[in-house]
Amino acid sequence: MLMDRKALIGDLLAQTREGYSLPQAFYASPDVFAADMDAIVSRKWLIAGHVSQIPGKGDYFLFKVGGEQILIVRENADTVRAFYNVCRHRGSTLCSAESGNARVLVCPYHAWSFSLDGSLLSARLMPEDFDKAEHSLHKCHVRVFHGLIFVNLSEAEPEDFDATFAELDPILDYHGFAGAKVVHVGRYPTAANWKLVVENFLECYHCVPAHPEFCSMHPPEALLAVGAGPSSGPQEAVEKYAPVLEAWEARAEAMGRPIYSIDDGPESTHLRAMIQRSIRDGFLTETQDGQPASSLMGKRSDWDLGRMHVSFSPFSHIVADSDFAMLFRFTPRGPMQTDVDVIWLVDGAAQDYDVGKMTWGWHTTTMQDKQITEDNQTGILSSRYQPGRYSTQERALVTFQNWYLRHLKHG
Numbered sequence: 001m002l003m004d005r006k007a008l009i010g011d012l013l014a015q016t017r018e019g020y021s022l023p024q025a026f027y028a029s030p031d032v033f034a035a036d037m038d039a040i041v042s043r044k045w046l047i048a049g050h051v052s053q054i055p056g057k058g059d060y061f062l063f064k065v066g067g068e069q070i071l072i073v074r075e076n077a078d079t080v081r082a083f084y085n086v087c088r089h090r091g092s093t094l095c096s097a098e099s100g101n102a103r104v105l106v107c108p109y110h111a112w113s114f115s116l117d118g119s120l121l122s123a124r125l126m127p128e129d130f131d132k133a134e135h136s137l138h139k140c141h142v143r144v145f146h147g148l149i150f151v152n153l154s155e156a157e158p159e160d161f162d163a164t165f166a167e168l169d170p171i172l173d174y175h176g177f178a179g180a181k182v183v184h185v186g187r188y189p190t191a192a193n194w195k196l197v198v199e200n201f202l203e204c205y206h207c208v209p210a211h212p213e214f215c216s217m218h219p220p221e222a223l224l225a226v227g228a229g230p231s232s233g234p235q236e237a238v239e240k241y242a243p244v245l246e247a248w249e250a251r252a253e254a255m256g257r258p259i260y261s262i263d264d265g266p267e268s269t270h271l272r273a274m275i276q277r278s279i280r281d282g283f284l285t286e287t288q289d290g291q292p293a294s295s296l297m298g299k300r301s302d303w304d305l306g307r308m309h310v311s312f313s314p315f316s317h318i319v320a321d322s323d324f325a326m327l328f329r330f331t332p333r334g335p336m337q338t339d340v341d342v343i344w345l346v347d348g349a350a351q352d353y354d355v356g357k358m359t360w361g362w363h364t365t366t367m368q369d370k371q372i373t374e375d376n377q378t379g380i381l382s383s384r385y386q387p388g389r390y391s392t393q394e395r396a397l398v399t400f401q402n403w404y405l406r407h408l409k410h411g
């Protein structure tokens with residue numbers, strides 16, 4: 001970190017106060033954004049997408065993070081590769097399309113060509129001492145886990161993947177993510193700092209005022225008790241919901257659903273969380289009328305009337321019902337620009353599914369979240385903004401903030 005940036009971050013850290021939102025600069029300053037990228041975003045395992053988006057040899061898509069572009073490529077049936085989208089000649093981007101298919105990656109500038117494993121195949125008219133073997137594409141760490149494609153932009157050895165995520169094996173297996181397929185991608189680019197996007201996603205204090213459609217799909221007692229951790233809502237609401245939850249857990253477990261939860265604290269590497277909740281009485285799934293939008297996902301033999309929310313990190317989340325799931329990607333692009341993408345998945349064997357029906361709830365909710373988050377950003381830019389006090393339904397934000405500040409301080 002540059003010395004003056006380090007001093008600036010040190011000053012800003014000293015101004016933070018637990019239980020309050022962050023000072024303005026954390027949500028607006030290019031220096032803080034650069035520090036966030038170095039200390040956090042570039043070091044975490046981020047979900048770029050799902051293997052069903054690149055089923056055939058040579059299929060690729062671009063994943064843009066900060067100023068980087070990562071090319072995710074299917075090399076063959078068994079292998080997915082990730083490269084920086086940067087030609088080894090004079091640095092042009094190799095692929096400009098968001099997705100496509102190529103048997104050989106040919107640079108549009110001077111036609112250097114690279115194989116799907118990243119090695120340089122041909123470069124015309126190069127001097128005799130030019131060594132092709134030294135000009136492979138720069139690799140990005142990549143790991144496929146239950147069909148989910150994770151990348152990590154660390155220059156050094158990244159944080160241990162299995163130590164962080166193996167605990168999610170049983171629940172991801174139950175939902176059948178390895179064999180799932182993407183049926184819709186929604187893009188909601190949001191003119192706000194990534195932390196505002198994450199904070200908005202982690203609290204449900206705003207659910208009742210801002211999300212009537214979302215609320216209509218949930219039992220009211222669960223709504224209040226909800227937070228990003230298993231019991232991060234107000235204590236009274238958590239206690240009121242407990243008997244409903246316990247009855248549901250017993251029933252769902254008897255049907256084969258793994259019942260457990262994960263609730264990482266500020267000391268964790270990725271701030272994982274996994275919560276499972278009952279859905280509204282009379283609903284089979286979270287659609288407008290509670291009726292299915294697809295066939296059962298994964299290992300289910302019947303409707304278990306539950307939902308799961310898993311946070312792999314603040315940047316990657318999945319919400320899953322019995323018949324479909326949403327993968328949320330929150331990707332920092334600039335100090336006040338975040339890519340918000342929602343990717344809808346169904347069981348790989350599903351034939352008869354209704355995309356409009358399954359996207360209704362979270363498309364509507366994400367459009368509302370885009371608006372309220374952008375309004376939050378605009379207000380924070382005012383000279384009169386001061387960090388505001390969190391409610392008892394925003395306890396997950398204190399955890400997130402402590403996790404974030406710890407990384408920034410030690411990064």
Ligand code: FES
Pocket residue numbers: 087088089090091092107108109110111112
């Ligand atoms: S920059 Fe790619 S071939 Fe020249």
Ligand SMILES: [Fe+2]
Pocket residue numbers: 200201206207210211365369
């Ligand atoms: Fe929201």
